[in-house]
Amino acid sequence: MNVAKVIVDVPSAAIDQTFDYEIPERFMDILTPGMRVIVPFGPRKIMGFVVQITDQSSFNKLKPILEVLDLVPVLTEELLNLGRWLANETLSLSINALQVMLPQVLKSKYKKEIVRSTEENLPLELEDLFQGRDVIPFEEFENSPLTYNQLKKAVDAGDVSIDYVVQSRITKKYITMVAPLKEIHLLEEALQDLPKSAKKQRAIIEYFIEQPEEISQKLLLSKLQTTSSTIKSLVEKGLIETYRKEVYRNPYDDDAIERTAPLTLNAEQQSAIEPILESIENEKHEVFLLHGVTGSGKTEVYLQAIQEVINKGQEAIVLVPEISLTPQMVNRFKSRFGKSVAVMHSALSAGEKFDEWRKIQRREVQVVVGARSAIFSPFENLGIIIIDEEHENSYKQEEQPRYHARDVAIERGKNNSIPVILGSATPTLESFARASKGVYKLATLKNRTNNKPMPEVITVDMREELHAGNRTMFSRLLMDKVRDCLEKGEQIVLLLNRRGYSTFIMCRDCGHVKECPHCDIALTYHKNNQTLKCHYCSYEELVPHSCPECSSDSIRYFGTGTQRVEEALAQIIPEARVIRMDVDTTRKKGAHEKLLRDFAEKKGDILLGTQMIAKGLDFENVTLVGVLTADSMLHIPDFRSSEKTFQLLTQVSGRAGRHELTGEVIVQTYTPEHYSIELASKYNFEEFYKKEMAMRRAFQYPPYYYLALITITHPNQVVVVQSAQQMVKQLQQIVQPGSIILGPTPSPIPRIKDRYRYQCMIKYKHEPNLRKNIQAVMNYFKDQIQKNDLQIIVDMQPYQMM
Numbered sequence: 146m147n148v149a150k151v152i153v154d155v156p157s158a159a160i161d162q163t164f165d166y167e168i169p170e171r172f173m174d175i176l177t178p179g180m181r182v183i184v185p186f187g188p189r190k191i192m193g194f195v196v197q198i199t200d201q202s203s204f205n206k207l208k209p210i211l212e213v214l215d216l217v218p219v220l221t222e223e224l225l226n227l228g229r230w231l232a233n234e235t236l237s238l239s240i241n242a243l244q245v246m247l248p249q250v251l252k253s254k255y256k257k258e259i260v261r262s263t264e265e266n267l268p269l270e271l272e273d274l275f276q277g278r279d280v281i282p283f284e285e286f287e288n289s290p291l292t293y294n295q296l297k298k299a300v301d302a303g304d305v306s307i308d309y310v311v312q313s314r315i316t317k318k319y320i321t322m323v324a325p326l327k328e329i330h331l332l333e334e335a336l337q338d339l340p341k342s343a344k345k346q347r348a349i350i351e352y353f354i355e356q357p358e359e360i361s362q363k364l365l366l367s368k369l370q371t372t373s374s375t376i377k378s379l380v381e382k383g384l385i386e387t388y389r390k391e392v393y394r395n396p397y398d399d400d401a402i403e404r405t406a407p408l409t410l411n412a413e414q415q416s417a418i419e420p421i422l423e424s425i426e427n428e429k430h431e432v433f434l435l436h437g438v439t440g441s442g443k444t445e446v447y448l449q450a451i452q453e454v455i456n457k458g459q460e461a462i463v464l465v466p467e468i469s470l471t472p473q474m475v476n477r478f479k480s481r482f483g484k485s486v487a488v489m490h491s492a493l494s495a496g497e498k499f500d501e502w503r504k505i506q507r508r509e510v511q512v513v514v515g516a517r518s519a520i521f522s523p524f525e526n527l528g529i530i531i532i533d534e535e536h537e538n539s540y541k542q543e544e545q546p547r548y549h550a551r552d553v554a555i556e557r558g559k560n561n562s563i564p565v566i567l568g569s570a571t572p573t574l575e576s577f578a579r580a581s582k583g584v585y586k587l588a589t590l591k592n593r594t595n596n597k598p599m600p601e602v603i604t605v606d607m608r609e610e611l612h613a614g615n616r617t618m619f620s621r622l623l624m625d626k627v628r629d630c631l632e633k634g635e636q637i638v639l640l641l642n643r644r645g646y647s648t649f650i651m652c653r654d655c656g657h658v659k660e661c662p663h664c665d666i667a668l669t670y671h672k673n674n675q676t677l678k679c680h681y682c683s684y685e686e687l688v689p690h691s692c693p694e695c696s697s698d699s700i701r702y703f704g705t706g707t708q709r710v711e712e713a714l715a716q717i718i719p720e721a722r723v724i725r726m727d728v729d730t731t732r733k734k735g736a737h738e739k740l741l742r743d744f745a746e747k748k749g750d751i752l753l754g755t756q757m758i759a760k761g762l763d764f765e766n767v768t769l770v771g772v773l774t775a776d777s778m779l780h781i782p783d784f785r786s787s788e789k790t791f792q793l794l795t796q797v798s799g800r801a802g803r804h805e806l807t808g809e810v811i812v813q814t815y816t817p818e819h820y821s822i823e824l825a826s827k828y829n830f831e832e833f834y835k836k837e838m839a840m841r842r843a844f845q846y847p848p849y850y851y852l853a854l855i856t857i858t859h860p861n862q863v864v865v866v867q868s869a870q871q872m873v874k875q876l877q878q879i880v881q882p883g884s885i886i887l888g889p890t891p892s893p894i895p896r897i898k899d900r901y902r903y904q905c906m907i908k909y910k911h912e913p914n915l916r917k918n919i920q921a922v923m924n925y926f927k928d929q930i931q932k933n934d935l936q937i938i939v940d941m942q943p944y945q946m947m
């Protein structure tokens with residue numbers, strides 16, 4: 146068994162295969178699949194993943210593996226298999242499919258060190274290596290007579306660990322600890338011996354006599370108002386010691402979280418959880434769709450199912466949309482399961498993410514709560530996977546590998562014979578259709594746990610407002626209600642159903658709109674620093690004083706961004722304190738949390754924001770929710786726009802009246818008769834489902850048809866058009882008779898980063914070989930891709946049509 150099959154880190158279709166390498170003697174006993182290695186590749190040394198170890202190769206002379214990067218595999222056997230499935234399913238490169246499962250730190254340049262993790266004596270050779278130090282650079286081991294096998298034994302025994310040091314040590318954090326070295330009665334003796342004048346030293350000894358536990362040096366210094374030189378002199382006397390201790394960077398203050406006990410489930414929750422518990426018990430893979438109105442207690446069902454899994458000694462993955470991963474949400478899990486919970490969140494630093502990942506890898510936690518990528522958590526004894534708000538688009542990754550976390554969850558569910566729960570107040574049509582057909586098991590929670598009705602929704606026709614002479618963006622009814630609320634000291638959530646960056650600059654004289662010079666899209670106006678920015682390529686420039694086309698100086702910004710709403714509010718109700726939440730105000734780390742905390746602490750009357758305020762928030766003092774422009778999403782060219790509108794309106798309505806106070810919702814719209822607005826205002830999901838299904842059937846969209854979107858890009862427009870036409874011709878030859886090919890057409894954003902973009906879409910019901918066939922078509926373009934800078938992006942089951 147001296148041949149390793151390795152996927153190398155060269156993201157190119159021409160290299161997308163395993164390469165054979167010889168395993169040198171010194172790595173023979175330690176190398177296992179799932180470890181990263183350094184191998185020679187042409188003139189370079191590059192990283193690769195060992196995916197298989199075998200004893201034969203069809204090549205005669207193999208190059209040897211140069212270095213082994215891990216002594217514990219970073220990918221489990223299950224994840225390696227999942228990687229193969231993922232690459233195949235999403236038509237991605239194997240290397241991308243494996244990389245996506247790992248935290249950033251393991252993908253970048255790093256140094257390694259060996260850390261002593263025991264006070265016990267180590268084998269002699271190791272003691273020689275450490276020479277009294279606690280941490281040594283990995284290279285010292287490589288230059289020592291010690292074998293990898295000996296080191297691995299020490300790692301497996303938990304005596305030492307290997308750590309990765311990413312530039313400037315961001316992977317680990319240490320604090321200096323101080324602890325007594327002598328027993329209490331010896332400390333008391335020492336105290337007698339210390340001269341009375343050595344007040345500071347005496348204070349430290351007295352402290353440890355009272356409290357003989359370790360304490361961080363920093364805390365000790367501040368507690369006793371003492372100095373590090375005082376500590377040092379006691380260390381020299383052999384009375385106390387100082388040492389470094391690794392602390393996990395913990396973004397959440399665990400100890401401050403109060404523990405909660407399971408609630409007694411109500412009848413609906415009880416009948417929802419029973420089949421799930423059965424499935425856990427019988428280790429049977431099933432997918433449950435938990436359709437529960439907002440505030441119906443879905444989370445409590447998750448918590449109790451997870452408890453069952455933990456009791457069985459198994460582990461749980463909970464996916465939550467990125468923007469709902471608020472401390473509020475995380476605390477619900479931490480308050481039930483304490484330190485057994487890891488959190489994976491993109492707002493964490495690379496080091497923090499790595500720490501959380503390591504807790505999973507080292508089996509220090511049983512539960513992970515995280516955004517999309519947490520689906521790849523390296524648990525080896527999974528018992529359940531839960532996807533909260535399963536309808537959220539953020540579960541789809543919009544770069545290679547273009548996977549949907551729901552599909553990955555179900556695949557892992559199958560592989561592990563465990564249940565998968567999809568929860569939502571507004572399930573996707575796809576999921577609800579599967580549940581209706583019995584492919585998924587449906588559980589429904591119709592009532593809020595507080596037994597209050599859903600807040601009443603009043604739609605306001607904005608056309609009538611205009612007729613009545615109201616030209617503001619607020620209807621008279623909404624303003625009355627807002628004032629009412631303010632008087633009663635209650636709070637308000639205002640949703641602008643649109644992104645913050647929709648504000649653009651236009652010349653009033655000639656109509657010129659400032660666009661990005663590299664992308665065919667209007668630049669976004671940012672008021673705070675008077676700049677125009679491109680959302681797609683980060684291009685940035687200062688706002689011009691006059692029109693670049695006609696030199697007129699009546700250049701204005703347009704569009705109803707949140708900034709403008711804020712200004713308008715300030716004019717109409719100057720006394721209201723507004724907290725604005727959008728891409729601009731939440732860019733800084735921790736800003737999102739801070740704004741929410743401020744609102745919870747009633748430092749603001751109105752929470753004004755984009756989509757990001759619609760979900761998961763639970764404030765007891767919120768009694769009014771206003772939606773400023775319910776229809777703005779209906780007009781984007783996306784077959785899911787009605788569904789998204791329905792989902793958003795339902796979600797945001799669910800923010801009101803969740804506790805004692807009754808809530809109310811005002812929805813402003815120019816198309817009150819549109820079924821998604823009308824039915825959302827009545828909370829009628831079933832009826833919406835029927836109507837929307839009929840539309841999808843009529844227009845041949847999912848869930849009746851599957852989609853594959855192929856986007857072709859190139860700096861030269863002629864090349865793109867020609868290639869796209871060739872692409873459609875090729876596709877026509879591979880698809881089944883019932884399938885439909887649309888295009889080629891320019892993409893909705895026809896140019897990004899100086900590359901022109903065309904697309905074509907395949908709609909199909911049954912194409913068992915589609916992936917293989919598309920791969921073959923890609924092969925047809927191989928030369929153009931490699932030599933001519935052509936790019937082809939395949940998105941199986943696309944969510945973004947851009």
Ligand SMILES: Nc1ncnc2c1ncn2[C@@H]1O[C@H](COP(=O)(O)OP(=O)(O)OP(=O)(O)O)[C@@H](O)[C@H]1O
Binds near residue numbers: 443594
């Ligand atoms: N069995 C129960 N008895 C009493 N209170 C409960 C019970 N189950 C849940 N609750 C409480 O009801 C409230 C709403 O529950 P929860 O937030 O879990 O609902 P949800 O369906 O997840 O809501 P959303 O989808 O809106 O986030 C919470 O405050 C929760 O503590």
Ligand SMILES: [Zn+2]
Binds near residue numbers: 652653655694695
């Ligand atoms: Zn002009």
Ligand SMILES: [Zn+2]
Binds near residue numbers: 683
């Ligand atoms: Zn741009």
